[in-house]
Amino acid sequence: MRKPALYSRSVRTAPAVPAEVPAPGPQAEPQQPRWRRALGRAAVHPRVMWAALALLAALLLASQWQQHRNAPRVLTQKDIDAAVLRTLTTQNLPSRAARAAEKIRTAVVRVEALARNKRGEMVEQGVGTGVVITDKGTILTNLHVVQSAQAVRLVFADGSTSDAQLAGVQPEHDLAVLQALTIPDDFHAATLRSTHDLKPGDEVVAVGFPFGIGPSTSAGVVSGLGRSFRAPEGEQDIGNLIQFDAAANPGNSGGPLVTMDGEVVGIVTGILNPTSHRTFVGIGFAVPIESAASAAGLPPF
Numbered sequence: 020m021r022k023p024a025l026y027s028r029s030v031r032t033a034p035a036v037p038a039e040v041p042a043p044g045p046q047a048e049p050q051q052p053r054w055r056r057a058l059g060r061a062a063v064h065p066r067v068m069w070a071a072l073a074l075l076a077a078l079l080l081a082s083q084w085q086q087h088r089n090a091p092r093v094l095t096q097k098d099i100d101a102a103v104l105r106t107l108t109t110q111n112l113p114s115r116a117a118r119a120a121e122k123i124r125t126a127v128v129r130v131e132a133l134a135r136n137k138r139g140e141m142v143e144q145g146v147g148t149g150v151v152i153t154d155k156g157t158i159l160t161n162l163h164v165v166q167s168a169q170a171v172r173l174v175f176a177d178g179s180t181s182d183a184q185l186a187g188v189q190p191e192h193d194l195a196v197l198q199a200l201t202i203p204d205d206f207h208a209a210t211l212r213s214t215h216d217l218k219p220g221d222e223v224v225a226v227g228f229p230f231g232i233g234p235s236t237s238a239g240v241v242s243g244l245g246r247s248f249r250a251p252e253g254e255q256d257i258g259n260l261i262q263f264d265a266a267a268n269p270g271n272s273g274g275p276l277v278t279m280d281g282e283v284v285g286i287v288t289g290i291l292n293p294t295s296h297r298t299f300v301g302i303g304f305a306v307p308i309e310s311a312a313s314a315a316g317l318p319p320f
Contacts, residue, residue, distance in 0.1 A: 127275065147272045181201035265303065
């Protein structure tokens with residue numbers, strides 16, 4: 020009996036079908052903050068981008084304007100002119116006559132003519148004015164102020180006093196030269212100026228002690244040049260005088276006639292009054308400083 024053949028029956032089995040694997044897809048993006056997602060979306064819009072650039076430009080301009088505003092402004096000539104005009108209209112500045120009087124002030128002295136009275140005391144018999152013309156204490160005044168004095172006393176601007184000696188005379192111009200025996204520490208000699216360019220209408224100031232009151236200042240103008248005058252008590256005419264209309268009275272004799280720069284152009288010597296009263300009516304005379312300086316031995320201008 021035939022043995023059945025041993026064999027193995029292969030059983031074919033269908034290949035295992037793998038479980039369906041999902042196809043690879045885009046990976047999920049990690050979650051971002053909302054503001055960053057919004058910014059990312061905004062970046063793709065040109066209008067938003069240009070708006071941002073415009074905002075940045077505006078901020079930059081504003082920053083530059085603020086820096087310029089805080090920086091100090093450069094002054095212009097217009098600013099300076101406006102400041103000067105404002106000062107001139109709001110400040111009370113001294114007048115030209117006041118500045119001239121102040122410049123000559125320390126050089127003007129009171130000249131007191133002294134004489135003995137019946138009791139033998141030295142008393143004042145007359146007052147005139149003098150002007151210091153050198154740092155050594157040389158003083159010009161009128162001869163008629165000191166001619167009959169037995170002694171002369173000077174009173175300086177600071178109130179100090181000194182005796183004086185007669186150092187010279189020039190009768191033809193009614194001039195006397197005095198020398199102070201004591202000189203104060205803070206006095207200054209006057210500045211003398213030539214009269215060659217002096218003209219009628221130029222402003223002048225007379226400084227002195229009218230009727231013993233002073234120092235007093237009066238202002239006016241040069242009225243004329245080359246005038247002649249004879250004082251009521253005089254015996255001769257004085258020529259080549261400066262005529263002026265600044266108020267002058269007895270006591271002004273010997274005082275300076277000065278320009279608005281405070282420079283001496285003459286020595287006041289007399290006033291004209293057709294009446295018997297010795298008061299000023301608008302016409303005064305001064306010896307030109309050239310003649311006065313020559314009386315003191317100073318070189319001509």
